[in-house]
Amino acid sequence: MPAPDSSASLTEAPARLRRIALAGNPNVGKTTVFNLLTGLRQKVANYPGVTVERKSGRLVGAEPAEVIDLPGTYSLNPKSLDEQIAYDMLVGRIEGERSPDVVVCVADASNLERNLFLVTQVMDLGLPTVVALNMMDAAEAAGLRIDTESLSRALGLPVVPMVAAQGKGLEELRAAVLNLPEPPTPRRWTLMDVVDARVRELTEVLADAAPDLPEAHRFSEVLHALAEDKALEYWETRAPAFKQAVEQARQTLNERNVPYRFAEVMGRYNWLTPLVAQLVTRHKDPSERTWSDKIDAVVTHRVGGPLIFIVTLALIFQAVFTWATPAMDLIEASMMALGTLVRDLLPAGAVTDLLVEGVIAGVGNVLVFLPQILLLFFFLGLMEDTGYMARTAFIMDRVMNKVGLSGGSVVPLLSSFACAIPGIMAARTLDNERDRLITIMVAPLMSCSARLPIYTLFIAAFIPAGVLFGFVGYQGLAMFSMYLMGIVMAFVAAWILKKFVIKGASSYFVMELPPYRMPKIKHVLWRMVERSKIFVMRAGKIIFGLSIVLWFLASYPKVGPSPEFEAQQAAVETQRQVSLDQIAAARGVTAETFMALDPVVAAMQFQEAGAAARLDSLRALYPNQVAGALSVYEVEQQYQAELQQITDAEDGYRIRNSIIGWMGRILEPVMQPLGFDWKISAGIVTAFAAREVIVSTLGILYSVGEVDETSIALRDQLKADRYPDGRPVYTALVAVSLLVFFVFALQCMSTLAIARRETNSWFWPAVMWLYMTGLAYLFSLIVYQGGKALGLG
Amino acid sequence: MTLKDLKPGESGTITGYTETTPPMRLMEMGMLPGAVVEVVRLAPLGDPIDLKVRGYHLSIRKHEAGMIEVQRV
Ligand SMILES: Nc1nc2c(ncn2[C@@H]2O[C@H](COP(=O)(O)OP(=O)(O)O)[C@@H](O)[C@H]2O)c(=O)[nH]1
Numbered sequence: 001m002p003a004p005d006s007s008a009s010l011t012e013a014p015a016r017l018r019r020i021a022l023a024g025n026p027n028v029g030k031t032t033v034f035n036l037l038t039g040l041r042q043k044v045a046n047y048p049g050v051t052v053e054r055k056s057g058r059l060v061g062a063e064p065a066e067v068i069d070l071p072g073t074y075s076l077n078p079k080s081l082d083e084q085i086a087y088d089m090l091v092g093r094i095e096g097e098r099s100p101d102v103v104v105c106v107a108d109a110s111n112l113e114r115n116l117f118l119v120t121q122v123m124d125l126g127l128p129t130v131v132a133l134n135m136m137d138a139a140e141a142a143g144l145r146i147d148t149e150s151l152s153r154a155l156g157l158p159v160v161p162m163v164a165a166q167g168k169g170l171e172e173l174r175a176a177v178l179n180l181p182e183p184p185t186p187r188r189w190t191l192m193d194v195v196d197a198r199v200r201e202l203t204e205v206l207a208d209a210a211p212d213l214p215e216a217h218r219f220s221e222v223l224h225a226l227a228e229d230k231a232l233e234y235w236e237t238r239a240p241a242f243k244q245a246v247e248q249a250r251q252t253l254n255e256r257n258v259p260y261r262f263a264e265v266m267g268r269y270n271w272l273t274p275l276v277a278q279l280v281t282r283h284k285d286p287s288e289r290t291w292s293d294k295i296d297a298v299v300t301h302r303v304g305g306p307l308i309f310i311v312t313l314a315l316i317f318q319a320v321f322t323w324a325t326p327a328m329d330l331i332e333a334s335m336m337a338l339g340t341l342v343r344d345l346l347p348a349g350a351v352t353d354l355l356v357e358g359v360i361a362g363v364g365n366v367l368v369f370l371p372q373i374l375l376l377f378f379f380l381g382l383m384e385d386t387g388y389m390a391r392t393a394f395i396m397d398r399v400m401n402k403v404g405l406s407g408g409s410v411v412p413l414l415s416s417f418a419c420a421i422p423g424i425m426a427a428r429t430l431d432n433e434r435d436r437l438i439t440i441m442v443a444p445l446m447s448c449s450a451r452l453p454i455y456t457l458f459i460a461a462f463i464p465a466g467v468l469f470g471f472v473g474y475q476g477l478a479m480f481s482m483y484l485m486g487i488v489m490a491f492v493a494a495w496i497l498k499k500f501v502i503k504g505a506s507s508y509f510v511m512e513l514p515p516y517r518m519p520k521i522k523h524v525l526w527r528m529v530e531r532s533k534i535f536v537m538r539a540g541k542i543i544f545g546l547s548i549v550l551w552f553l554a555s556y557p558k559v560g561p562s563p564e565f566e567a568q569q570a571a572v573e574t575q576r577q578v579s580l581d582q583i584a585a586a587r588g589v590t591a592e593t594f595m596a597l598d599p600v601v602a603a604m605q606f607q608e609a610g611a612a613a614r615l616d617s618l619r620a621l622y623p624n625q626v627a628g629a630l631s632v633y634e635v636e637q638q639y640q641a642e643l644q645q646i647t648d649a650e651d652g653y654r655i656r657n658s659i660i661g662w663m664g665r666i667l668e669p670v671m672q673p674l675g676f677d678w679k680i681s682a683g684i685v686t687a688f689a690a691r692e693v694i695v696s697t698l699g700i701l702y703s704v705g706e707v708d709e710t711s712i713a714l715r716d717q718l719k720a721d722r723y724p725d726g727r728p729v730y731t732a733l734v735a736v737s738l739l740v741f742f743v744f745a746l747q748c749m750s751t752l753a754i755a756r757r758e759t760n761s762w763f764w765p766a767v768m769w770l771y772m773t774g775l776a777y778l779f780s781l782i783v784y785q786g787g788k789a790l791g792l793g
Numbered sequence: 794m795t796l797k798d799l800k801p802g803e804s805g806t807i808t809g810y811t812e813t814t815p816p817m818r819l820m821e822m823g824m825l826p827g828a829v830v831e832v833v834r835l836a837p838l839g840d841p842i843d844l845k846v847r848g849y850h851l852s853i854r855k856h857e858a859g860m861i862e863v864q865r866v
């Protein structure tokens with residue numbers, strides 16, 4: 001991170017108010033307040049280098065001020081990536097970002113004490129601060145009355161009571177912000193004496209060691225460095241003298257048995273607890289069960305809890321997979337139509353090919369997942385806003401803990417069933433770096449929706465349609481096994497990674513269970529759109545580029561027309577002419593008769609009603625001519641079919657000689673032990689960009705033209721394919737081996753790109769790719785060779 | 794005794810920690826000496842536990858609960 005440069009905004013008051021940052025605990029209504037302040041004029045971007053969303057907008061009204069919605073944080077001593085960003089933003093430590101001119105600290109009135117903890121930390125940064133005391137309605141419902149004026153006096157900050165969900169308090173908040181409050185007096189609380197003395201010394205050391213650090217930030221930095229190793233490490237290269245001094249101070253304090261790590265937290269709460277007791281009056285017995293408690297009694301019940309969880313999941317999956325289908329079909333059809341349109345409008349040539357087969361097909365590959373992603377984000381948003389999300393973590397933590405993860409990984413892993421990208425992005429809420437990394441590393445093992453086309457094609461083609469025990473279909477069972485295999489392997493991989501590979505602080509589980517709230521559908525929809533936009537932009541760019549590259553690989557080098565195919569074509573041509581001459585000679589059919597019959601035959605071809613009757617009546621009149629014309633028709637039909645076959649074979653020939661075909665043949669010896677021929681190998685190469693591409697590659701290789709996974713033609717071609725010695729290329733065993741390969745292999749550029757961004761290195765994506773490809777190879781090998789040994793081949 | 798020994802429905806006052814380095818997050822969430830904690834319920838599989846402290850619900854694992862010394866009230 002660059003040297004902080006926010007001193008300007010601290011020493012001289014800004015002429016105008018330019019930046020307002022919203023800080024606060026998670027779930028206190030920051031985003032709701034943000035929406036109120038900005039209206040709909042907001043934009044979502046990313047902080048440099050990480051995928052944490054940077055939400056900003058313009059303050060409604062005359063003042064040209066930017067409002068920034070920071071990620072939720074419980075403390076300014078950051079634990080998660082989200083929290084790190086919130087802190088770095090406040091102290092102006094992010095590239096291209098200045099410290100805010102005003103901080104609006106949103107606090108939950110119904111949970112005042114813990115919320116004020118963060119407020120006291122923000123105050124100590126010396127920035128002008130306004131407290132938006134939100135959720136006054138919830139506080140009222142809980143029987144709490146808060147003396148906001150006394151609170152304001154005690155904190156030395158403006159306090160604005162609000163009910164953001166109903167828009168109450170907006171004007172007052174705006175006024176308080178525009179008024180640009182005086183910076184607060186920091187440190188209204190007291191640190192225990194021994195620690196305080198050390199902190200004073202260390203503050204001076206830091207001032208000398210890091211002169212660029214604004215004076216107002218020194219105190220917080222010293223507290224963080226004293227308490228947490230991660231914060232201390234930050235100074236290792238930037239201010240080694242300071243780091244050394246802190247280590248020494250820690251040692252002295254340790255020797256005297258001073259609980260210095262908790263001094264700050266205790267100091268703050270010791271000041272807050274009596275204050276809150278004084279300012280808040282209760283009208284209800286606090287032990288009385290609230291609505292939220294009653295819902296929890298059911299939702300986290302020993303039996304009911306898991307049951308509700310499973311049913312909820314099943315419903316979400318059902319919705320994501322079935323509701324999305326019509327929209328996905330529509331998108332596919334539209335992209336196809338667009339391709340045809342472009343072909344019609346532009347002259348034929350390499351550019352048009354690239355545009356249609358590379359660009360449009362590539363964009364289609366991304367867009368086709370959009371309906372599923374939208375639905376998934378909608379349901380996740382609903383789970384988040386109702387408070388159910390935290391309960392899923394609560395219910396599942398025990399299970400996840402067994403493999404070394406925590407309940408917090410449940411949602412990222414579940415999201416990965418739709419797509420690993422949102423799954424990996426969701427992992428950033430985890431406050432343990434090690435857990436986050438492990439979650440990212442195993443998320444792509446969950447069977448995402450891009451694997452579905454491959455599962456569908458091969459299961460439909462090679463798994464018998466029979467039924468087990470009268471109700472379990474073999475095909476359904478096979479599909480289920482694919483998902484199960486991925487889940488089990490994700491758990492095993494997580495366990496291994498935790499045990500042997502990724503070291504770090506051991507994880508703990510400390511999570512708030514927020515009260516249940518009625519979700520605001522508008523809010524959920526809005527966020528769904530925002531997140532999907534990010535997904536489309538990010539995945540889109542990569543797949544877009546890669547599709548173009550793939551298209552080149554499959555199209556070049558261009559081979560000239562092969563004499564073999566030209567000869568075949570000529571032969572078919574001659575055959576047709578000979579047949580036509582024969583018919584003409586035998587029946588005396590003239591061209592006119594054929595012309596007269598043509599519409600009727602065409603009608604028959606399309607199976608139009610009445611065509612047969614019309615043909616019969618004609619036959620009664622001219623029996624000889626009709627019979628002859630039908631023969632002509634048959635000859636024409638056969639001619640067309642044979643011509644098509646040759647064209648398809650030529651396409652196949654071209655691909656075989658393209659770079660991809662060449663790669664497939666190079667890979668063939670490596671893939672042979674898994675039962676894969678060069679075509680499957682070539683398909684796997686193309687599937688590296690995006691898994692589902694293998695279906696269209698096989699379509700091209702098998703020369704059946706445009707296909708999708710439901711294509712009967714492709715299925716039949718696969719079944720009919722033979723090695724030169726007559727063995728079938730695909731047996732059920734090869735199909736299973738291929739399916740297993742696709743369960744484990746990481747064939748998705750977008751996932752690698754996201755993993756790179758989220759881990760900030762190429763190392764982890766490389767490890768991810770290697771271990772998953774290794775697993776895929778190993779398990780396919782076991783399946784194929786094992787199956788052969790058992791005589792199943 | 795530690796927080797782990799309290800049954801659902803029971804409350805205790807935190808008196809200290811058995812470990813020298815319990816998670817910082819626990820303290821920041823208000824689990825400090827003097828605070829009164831109620832064990833509300835256990836998760837379906839027995840772990841983690843749902844606590845009520847300073848007027849809100851906090852969930853922690855039994856492992857962490859075992860670090861927190863309490864006095865039953
Ligand atoms: N009862 C009540 N609910 C609110 C209020 N403000 C926001 N909410 C709800 O609290 C939940 C969390 O709000 P959100 O703005 O996403 O919080 P954030 O996580 O801090 O950004 C949403 O379901 C909001 O509708 C309020 O003043 N009263």
Ligand SMILES: [Mg+2]
Binds near residue numbers: 030031
């Ligand atoms: Mg928010």
